[in-house]
Amino acid sequence: MHRVPPQRRPAPPRRRRAVGPLLVLVAVLALVVGGVVWVANNLPGTPGCTVTGGERDVALTLEQAGNAATIAGVGVAEGMPDHAVTVALATALQETGLRNLSGGDRDSAGLFQQRPSQGWGTYDQVTDPVYSARAFYTKLRTEPHWPTLDVADAAQLIQRSADGSLYAQWEPQARSMAAALTGEAGPALRCQDLPDNANPDDVARVATAELGTASLSGPHEAARGWQMANWLVAHAGRFGLQSVTYDGTSWTADAGDWSQSGARDGRLSLQRADPSAE
Numbered sequence: 262m263h264r265v266p267p268q269r270r271p272a273p274p275r276r277r278r279a280v281g282p283l284l285v286l287v288a289v290l291a292l293v294v295g296g297v298v299w300v301a302n303n304l305p306g307t308p309g310c311t312v313t314g315g316e317r318d319v320a321l322t323l324e325q326a327g328n329a330a331t332i333a334g335v336g337v338a339e340g341m342p343d344h345a346v347t348v349a350l351a352t353a354l355q356e357t358g359l360r361n362l363s364g365g366d367r368d369s370a371g372l373f374q375q376r377p378s379q380g381w382g383t384y385d386q387v388t389d390p391v392y393s394a395r396a397f398y399t400k401l402r403t404e405p406h407w408p409t410l411d412v413a414d415a416a417q418l419i420q421r422s423a424d425g426s427l428y429a430q431w432e433p434q435a436r437s438m439a440a441a442l443t444g445e446a447g448p449a450l451r452c453q454d455l456p457d458n459a460n461p462d463d464v465a466r467v468a469t470a471e472l473g474t475a476s477l478s479g480p481h482e483a484a485r486g487w488q489m490a491n492w493l494v495a496h497a498g499r500f501g502l503q504s505v506t507y508d509g510t511s512w513t514a515d516a517g518d519w520s521q522s523g524a525r526d527g528r529l530s531l532q533r534a535d536p537s538a539e
Contacts, residue, residue, distance in 0.1 A: 310452040310495060315437025323498050325359040326452060328372055328390055330495035331471050333442030335394040337488060338473035341401075343443050344408060344415075349373075349397050351435035352416040355428050361390055373397050373420070391470050412436075442495070444488030448510050452494050453517025461501030461533065464493075480527050483508070489529055503534040 310326035312319040321329065329350060336346040353359050356374045365374045371388045375381035375396065386392045400419050401407055407415045412432045417425030441449035465475035468489075477489055490507040497505070497514060504513045507529045511522035514534065 306454055308452075308454045308456055308498070310450060312437050312441045312450050314446045314449040315440050316433045317437060319434045319437050321359070323452065323455070324361075326450070326495040327499060328353070328359045328361060329438050330442055330450075330492045331390045332372070332394045332397075333439060334471040334488070334492050335391055336398055337443055338471065339395060339398050341398050342408070343439055343445065344412075345398060345401055346443055347432070347435045347439040348401065348407075348412050348415045349394065350438050351412045351428050351431040352397070352420060354431040354435060355416070355422075356420070361388060363388065441491050442488065444484035444486065444491065447483075447487050448490065448507075448512065448519040449487075450491040450494050451512060451518045452497055455498040455514050455517075457534075458498055458501040461535070462496075462499050464500050464531070467496065467499075468492075478528075478530050481507075481529055482527070486527060486529050493531055500531075501534050502531055504532045506530045 308323050310321045310323065312321070332349050332353060333346045336349060350359075353372045357365075357372055359372065361372050362370060362374070364370055368376050368378050368384075370377075370384060371393045372390055373387075373393050373396075375387040375393055377384055377387060381387050381396055382392060387396070397419060401415070404415075404418045407418055410418070411429070412435065413426055413429035416422075416428040420428075422428075437446075437449075440446040464477070468477055469475045472489065472492065477493070481489065486507045490505050490512070493500070493502060493505045494512050496502075497512075502514065504511055506512075506522060508527050509521060509523040509525040510519050512519045
C-alpha cells in the first residue's frame with residue numbers, strides 16, 4: 262500500500278531576485294492553473310504525458326515523464342518502498358523540474374543537482390539519470406529515521422538545501438506520480454502525440470539498467486505488471502512503441518490513452534511501430 266506521509270503546510274519560499282512580470286505570469290500559470298504541474302504540455306497535438314487518478318492530475322513533457330519513470334524504476338529495483346520514490350520525485354521536481362541539467366549552482370548537475378565535489382560521483386555519473394537516482398536512494402537508505410519523516414524532511418536529509426521546506430510544495434504531485442510509476446494506481450500514465458523515432462533505443466538494455474530485468478513480456482502480478490506497463494508508456498517515444506498491453510488493457514500511440522482490449526489475463530506485451538525492431 263502506498264504510504265501517505267503526514268501533511269504539512271509549506272513554509273514561505275525563499276526571497277529571490279525580482280523577475281519580470283512575464284516570467285511571474287508564466288510561473289503562476291505553470292504551477293497553479295487546474296492543479297496540474299505543467300498545464301501547457303497537454304494542448305492538442307503537443308507531445309506529452311499525464312498522470313491521472315491520484316490526488317491531482319500531473320502533466321509532464323516526454324522528458325519529464327521519462328526521467329520520472331527512471332527514478333521510480335530504479336527505486337523499485339533497489340527494493341525501496343513507495344514513500345522513497347515519492348521523496349525522490351519531489352526532490353527532482355524541486356531541484357530541476359525533472360530535467361537532467363548539465364549544470365547548476367557551483368558544480369551541481371543532473372536530475373538531483375548532485376555535486377561531484379561533495380562525493381556524489383563524477384560529472385558523467387551525476388548526469389546519468391540511472392546512476393543519480395541510485396545514488397539518491399543509497400544515501401537515503403543510510404538515514405535510519407527517514408521512513409518516519411514526511412517528504413520534505415526526508416528530502417532535506419539528503420539535499421541539505423538552504424530552504425528544505427520548498428520540497429513540500431511538490432508532495433501531492435510526487436505522490437500521484439509515485440502511485441502510477443510503482444504500479445499501485447494501475448493504468449495511470451498516458452502519453453500522446455509521440456514523435457516518430459527512426460532510431461529507437463533497445464528496450465531490453467534500458468529495462469535491465471532501470472528495472473533490473475529484461476523479462477518484460479509475459480505474466481506478472483498486478484503491481485509489477487502495471488509498473489512495467491507505465492514505465493514502457495513513459496519511454497514509448499524512446500523505444501518507438503505502438504502499443505503496450507497489460508491484463509487486457511491497452512495503451513496505443515495512436516489513441517494516446519488506455520482502453521479495454523481483451524480478457525484480463527495478467528500478461529504484459531508490447532509492440533513496436535516497426536515490428537522488425539523487436
